[in-house]
Amino acid sequence: MLARIIIGLGITVIFFSIAGRRFYWLSKLMRSGQPAPRRWQGFRKVSETEVVEVAGQKKLLKWTVPGLAHFFTMWGFTILMTTIIEAYGSLFSRRFHIPLIGRDNWLAFTEDFFATAVLVSLVVFTIIRIKNAPSRKERESRFYGSHLGAAWAVLFMIAMVIVTLLLYRGAQINTGYFPFENQYLHGAQSFGFLIGPTTHQLASFASPWAFASKIVASWLAPLGVGVNSVLEAVFLLLNISVIAGFLVFVSYSKHLHIFLAPINIGVSRRPRALGGLDKTPDMDMENVTEDTVFGAGKMEDFTWKQMLDFSTCTECGRCQSVCPAWTTGKPLSPKLLIMGLRDNMFASADRLLSGGSNADVATLVPTTIDPDVLWSCTTCGSCVEQCPVDIEHVDAIIDMRRYEVMMESRFPTEAALLLRNMENQGDPWGLGSSQRTKWLDALDFEVPIIDGPIPEDIEYLYWVGCAGSLDERGRKQAVSTARMLHRAGVSFGILGPRESCTGDPARRMGNEYLFQEMAKANISTLHEVGAKKIVASCPHCFNTMKNEYPDLGGDFEMIHHAQLLSHLVATGRLVPGVAYEGTVTYHDPCYLGRHNRVFDEPRNVLDAIPGVTTVEMGRCREKGFCCGAGGARMWMEETIGKRVNMDRTTEALGTGADIISTACPFCMIMLDDAVKANGRDEEVTVMDISQVVERSLQG
Numbered sequence: 001m002l003a004r005i006i007i008g009l010g011i012t013v014i015f016f017s018i019a020g021r022r023f024y025w026l027s028k029l030m031r032s033g034q035p036a037p038r039r040w041q042g043f044r045k046v047s048e049t050e051v052v053e054v055a056g057q058k059k060l061l062k063w064t065v066p067g068l069a070h071f072f073t074m075w076g077f078t079i080l081m082t083t084i085i086e087a088y089g090s091l092f093s094r095r096f097h098i099p100l101i102g103r104d105n106w107l108a109f110t111e112d113f114f115a116t117a118v119l120v121s122l123v124v125f126t127i128i129r130i131k132n133a134p135s136r137k138e139r140e141s142r143f144y145g146s147h148l149g150a151a152w153a154v155l156f157m158i159a160m161v162i163v164t165l166l167l168y169r170g171a172q173i174n175t176g177y178f179p180f181e182n183q184y185l186h187g188a189q190s191f192g193f194l195i196g197p198t199t200h201q202l203a204s205f206a207s208p209w210a211f212a213s214k215i216v217a218s219w220l221a222p223l224g225v226g227v228n229s230v231l232e233a234v235f236l237l238l239n240i241s242v243i244a245g246f247l248v249f250v251s252y253s254k255h256l257h258i259f260l261a262p263i264n265i266g267v268s269r270r271p272r273a274l275g276g277l278d279k280t281p282d283m284d285m286e287n288v289t290e291d292t293v294f295g296a297g298k299m300e301d302f303t304w305k306q307m308l309d310f311s312t313c314t315e316c317g318r319c320q321s322v323c324p325a326w327t328t329g330k331p332l333s334p335k336l337l338i339m340g341l342r343d344n345m346f347a348s349a350d351r352l353l354s355g356g357s358n359a360d361v362a363t364l365v366p367t368t369i370d371p372d373v374l375w376s377c378t379t380c381g382s383c384v385e386q387c388p389v390d391i392e393h394v395d396a397i398i399d400m401r402r403y404e405v406m407m408e409s410r411f412p413t414e415a416a417l418l419l420r421n422m423e424n425q426g427d428p429w430g431l432g433s434s435q436r437t438k439w440l441d442a443l444d445f446e447v448p449i450i451d452g453p454i455p456e457d458i459e460y461l462y463w464v465g466c467a468g469s470l471d472e473r474g475r476k477q478a479v480s481t482a483r484m485l486h487r488a489g490v491s492f493g494i495l496g497p498r499e500s501c502t503g504d505p506a507r508r509m510g511n512e513y514l515f516q517e518m519a520k521a522n523i524s525t526l527h528e529v530g531a532k533k534i535v536a537s538c539p540h541c542f543n544t545m546k547n548e549y550p551d552l553g554g555d556f557e558m559i560h561h562a563q564l565l566s567h568l569v570a571t572g573r574l575v576p577g578v579a580y581e582g583t584v585t586y587h588d589p590c591y592l593g594r595h596n597r598v599f600d601e602p603r604n605v606l607d608a609i610p611g612v613t614t615v616e617m618g619r620c621r622e623k624g625f626c627c628g629a630g631g632a633r634m635w636m637e638e639t640i641g642k643r644v645n646m647d648r649t650t651e652a653l654g655t656g657a658d659i660i661s662t663a664c665p666f667c668m669i670m671l672d673d674a675v676k677a678n679g680r681d682e683e684v685t686v687m688d689i690s691q692v693v694e695r696s697l698q699g
């Protein structure tokens with residue numbers, strides 16, 4: 001007995017000390033990061049998040065089979081904490097049981113059920129890993145680039161935890177020390193019916209609820225009580241050793257997420273790190289000193305939350321499998337990007353912890369992150385949406401772009417023109433403010449151009465956006481939207497030449513200074529005219545004004561035209577016609593759908609048109625696939641891999657629809673280009689939902 005106490009406690013002290021030291025070191029490393037404001041959302045909100053995402057495994061369960069396997073493994077580990085208590089108790093007394101509940105059948109069943117469920121889940125994980133092995137599927141495998149050896153080692157260790165547990169429980173049954181037995185056995189023994197019972201007799205008296213342990217006991221029973229006593233001690237110590245060893249392994253591997261995920265999820269941006277980018281300091285040049293660093297160029301520029309992100313990645317590859325850049329053959333994988341940053345963080349740990357100089361340290365781009373990786377991102381947010389541990393990839397990518405643009409002046413050459421146009425002409429095309437009212441020529445009614453306080457009889461300010469005002473195809477959307485609003489009796493005006501780009505492309509490109517300048521100018525104009533309710537047609541404008549302008553003092557009631565049209569249709573103010581019968585598929589713009597959760601309204605508008613049949617693409621709503629234009633990619637060359645818009649359009653054409661509808665001028669342009677490139681523009685038309693409604697009215 002003394003020997004097993006000494007061995008068990010000795011192993012525990014050694015392994016727990018190693019793991020404890022590692023966790024302390026990790027916590028110091030994270031705390032060396034920059035401050036991350038607005039991370040504590042209050043006890044209630046954090047608790048709700050933990051219940052839904054960690055306990056409920058909401059995100060993981062979106063992928064049913066691996067989600068269920070993970071659910072049972074996670075809960076198995078949690079529930080089986082009781083067996084750890086029992087194991088340590090058994091070190092000291094073979095008759096140990098947890099006080100009050102330690103002999104209850106429900107506990108026996110729960111423990112055996114979860115032990116079995118974990119084993120089954122491990123088989124599922126093994127099959128998934130073999131089926132998706134990168135050696136078979138290469139880049140298509142979500143495990144491509146993950147640390148495969150460590151993953152297999154973890155599966156093996158978890159299996160060993162359960163196997164040793166069941167073996168020592170089986171041996172316990174055969175020696176008469178199983179906590180869940182023996183109401184009958186003790187009765188039989190006390191009445192003298194059983195003297196020196198055999199293993200078979202002892203096993204038959206064990207609680208039937210401990211079904212898995214009993215099966216193992218039946219396998220060990222032929223060995224006799226003496227051997228089972230030895231096995232009980234050996235497997236008990238092995239179980240404790242594997243658990244303690246697992247703790248050490250976890251602290252040095254990607255399985256850190258077991259401990260870090262609940263923390264990372266608790267301090268993530270809520271409801272998700274999509275929509276607006278995180279708040280940045282005011283870029284007013286008065287605040288800038290020679291030590292000021294814009295964005296993240298070296299590891300010390302990241303916040304503690306970002307460092308926590310890097311450490312929490314499970315290498316599951318869910319983000320990689322949905323990334324439009326990766327799936328079309330670009331070098332950007334959000335998983336590999338996070339893993340690369342994690343490797344850099346650990347390699348930089350000594351410097352970060354000692355506060356040493358980074359003057360001679362190479363910048364993250366291009367040494368850790370290749371420029372083609374950085375600039376391939378469309379900021380579509382699919383990675384953030386899918387990540388089960390709430391890693392905020394887009395924020396990290398934009399931070400690195402900020403450093404590249406503002407500190408190093410390094411960015412794709414074509415983007416220079418975009419920035420210059422925005423700076424000088426207030427729009428990405430450089431056409432200038434005088435062109436912003438041209439689209440009005442197509443209307444047969446007057447639209448007030450607001451140049452002073454908005455008159456009381458005008459309900460909405462229509463924010464047309466650069467594409468709606470200046471691009472030929474974007475103008476069609478603006479014209480139809482205006483016509484439908486007019487038809488429904490909605491009073492609206494526009495800023496015309498006083499409207500300017502919201503700054504979204506500059507911000508997504510990393511030019512935070514230009515974004516803030518443009519945003520502040522727009523906010524000032526909007527305050528000057530007294531704008532309150534603004535309807536925007538472009539999801540990028542909508543997103544920026546709704547989610548990012550408030551940080552700069554611009555708080556307006558924002559609505560996207562899809563939402564307004566849906567409301568008008570629902571209230572009977574806009575009645576679609578019957579002139580069009582056909583099949584329509586709807587493409588979710590990333591910044592309307594995933595970033596701002598406007599999924600139903602555009603569909604409601606289409607469904608309200610008599611005669612229209614709607615058909616969904618496989619990747620729709622939260623899983624909608626990008627058109628390739630976001631993140632200022634619209635103005636950059638796409639020279640690597642397949643074009644993102646071609647990939648999406650192939651999917652849309654596959655539905656057999658004769659209209660591909662959307663609610664974003666950028667998406668319209670990208671999809672229209674791809675339909676034409678496919679030679680299908682005779683049969684298939686790309687339209688905004690407002691155009692589809694308008695077509696239904698044309699007799």
Ligand code: SF4
Binds near residue numbers: 324325326332379384
């Ligand atoms: S935001 Fe989209 S394009 Fe960028 S890394 Fe994530 S999934 Fe890929």
Ligand code: SF4
Binds near residue numbers: 334
């Ligand atoms: S970033 Fe998130 S989704 Fe991507 S591999 Fe890591 S844990 Fe998985």
